Amino acid sequence: MSQERVPWIIKYRPKTLDEVVNQDEAKSKLLEWLSSWEKGKPSKKAALLHGPPGCGKTSLVEALARSKGYQLLEMNASDARRKEDIERIVKLASRSGALTGSRKIILLDEVDGMDVRADTGGVEALVEVIKVSANPIIMTANNPYSQMLRPLRELSEMIAFKRLTPRDVITVLKRICSAEKLVCEDQALDEIAKRSEGDLRSAINDLEAMAGASERITLGLVKSFSTYRDRTYAPYEALQKLFNSRYIFQAREAPTSTDLTPDEFMVWINEHIPTYYEDLEEIARAYDALSRADVYMGRIIKTNSWDLLTYALDMMGPGVAFARKTYRYRWKPFKQPERIKLMSETKKSREIREALAEQLASHILASKSVVKSDVIPFLRVIFRSNPRYAAKLAESYRLPSEVVEWLAGPRAKDVLNYIKKRRVGK
Numbered sequence: 292m293s294q295e296r297v298p299w300i301i302k303y304r305p306k307t308l309d310e311v312v313n314q315d316e317a318k319s320k321l322l323e324w325l326s327s328w329e330k331g332k333p334s335k336k337a338a339l340l341h342g343p344p345g346c347g348k349t350s351l352v353e354a355l356a357r358s359k360g361y362q363l364l365e366m367n368a369s370d371a372r373r374k375e376d377i378e379r380i381v382k383l384a385s386r387s388g389a390l391t392g393s394r395k396i397i398l399l400d401e402v403d404g405m406d407v408r409a410d411t412g413g414v415e416a417l418v419e420v421i422k423v424s425a426n427p428i429i430m431t432a433n434n435p436y437s438q439m440l441r442p443l444r445e446l447s448e449m450i451a452f453k454r455l456t457p458r459d460v461i462t463v464l465k466r467i468c469s470a471e472k473l474v475c476e477d478q479a480l481d482e483i484a485k486r487s488e489g490d491l492r493s494a495i496n497d498l499e500a501m502a503g504a505s506e507r508i509t510l511g512l513v514k515s516f517s518t519y520r521d522r523t524y525a526p527y528e529a530l531q532k533l534f535n536s537r538y539i540f541q542a543r544e545a546p547t548s549t550d551l552t553p554d555e556f557m558v559w560i561n562e563h564i565p566t567y568y569e570d571l572e573e574i575a576r577a578y579d580a581l582s583r584a585d586v587y588m589g590r591i592i593k594t595n596s597w598d599l600l601t602y603a604l605d606m607m608g609p610g611v612a613f614a615r616k617t618y619r620y621r622w623k624p625f626k627q628p629e630r631i632k633l634m635s636e637t638k639k640s641r642e643i644r645e646a647l648a649e650q651l652a653s654h655i656l657a658s659k660s661v662v663k664s665d666v667i668p669f670l671r672v673i674f675r676s677n678p679r680y681a682a683k684l685a686e687s688y689r690l691p692s693e694v695v696e697w698l699a700g701p702r703a704k705d706v707l708n709y710i711k712k713r714r715v716g717k
């Protein structure tokens with residue numbers, strides 16, 4: 292009988308929570324969140340585990356389910372292309388817990404790989420499922436900060452995973468070497484760990500491939516084997532890379548090593564220049580370089596001249612990084628920029644303003660920007676000071692109640708009452 296070989300990344304998956312290395316903070320946050328579920332008072336309906344590839348997100352959920360006696364229903368979100376797939380699979384799973392008596396955790400891997408074109412509606416379907424789910428839903432993502440995942444972020448406990456250090460990677464590789472009775476030079480393990488850049492999955496795969504080629508793993512063998520991989524970084528990691536780069540080429544790579552577009556990444560740099568630099572002169576020089584990058588980006592977008600991108604990248608990468616006077620590695624807590632947070636918090640309000648401007652522009656034959664700057668501010672004053680007259684305006688322009696509420700703010704109730712009275716009176 293042929294014996295089927297189990298890949299090492301499956302064979303050596305952590306079986307217990309203790310075997311998941313160097314993710315203690317994520318572990319305790321996840322345990323806390325799950326216990327809030329068990330008490331019937333979940334702090335957030337879902338959990339979104341995020342971090343670089345191969346750092347233990349899926350492994351931790353599997354170990355958690357095993358240790359706490361949950362049945363784990365796993366689904367790769369990027370396989371579920373359409374709204375119906377998500378609804379069918381997850382809805383079923385999220386409702387049946389109470390009937391069968393077995394407790395379930397639903398794990399949706401790689402939600403950032405979901406097909407997000409507007410017509411697929413996957414994210415919206417997932418949001419609805421999370422709201423009604425009777426079982427805890429855990430999602431994983433490498434990059435949780437894209438605009439399309441915003442509705443999921445709002446409903447989820449965000450749990451960050453660290454990139455593993457070379458030492459963590461070596462610990463696990465040594466465990467595997469001894470279980471497989473593999474002779475491996477220390478320097479060879481160091482090299483595999485260095486090349487993996489914290490991705491334990493790729494390190495284990497490399498080790499397995501090399502073990503298939505030779506019984507003894509030497510530094511020479513490693514060097515002849517693997518090549519460095521192109522990696523995608525989370526924005527805060529790319530910022531560490533950028534600000535702490537020793538060489539120009541490192542600073543240059545940083546802006547394109549994330550899933551963000553160069554102008555989105557500029558928002559992150561813009562917010563964090565004062566986080567990283569303390570010296571005023573360094574701050575001024577860094578902003579000067581960034582403003583030049585901004586000028587190039589503006590030109591690129593206006594005239595579609597993408598050949599200028601290289602100059603923009605030079606300015607936002609090396610330009611910002613080498614604004615420093617002397618090199619010193621500094622670790623800084625880079626967070627999601629306030630501007631991005633604010634933009635998402637005010638998204639609804641901006642959408643209403645935009646729609647109202649469009650509607651009024653055609654009524655009063657003015658441009659949308661004139662309506663926004665010269666008409667809407669006055670309407671807001673009228674709606675907040677004269678509800679009776681506001682009701683008349685709302686009726687004649689057929690404004691939906693959402694718009695009335697936005698214009699009238701604290702006086703919305705009064706305006707809506709007058710509208711009702713007018714309708715009854717007719």
Ligand SMILES: Nc1ncnc2c1ncn2[C@@H]1O[C@H](COP(=O)(O)OP(=O)(O)OP(=O)(O)O)[C@@H](O)[C@H]1O
Nearest residue numbers: 300303304311312344345346347348349350491492
């Ligand atoms: N922190 C860790 N401790 C122990 N083993 C780990 C750890 N992280 C990863 N591994 C090993 O690497 C393999 C891949 O890990 P896992 O699937 O958990 O990564 P992930 O973070 O979910 O990655 P991705 O984002 O690519 O899905 C696992 O099979 C496991 O053997």
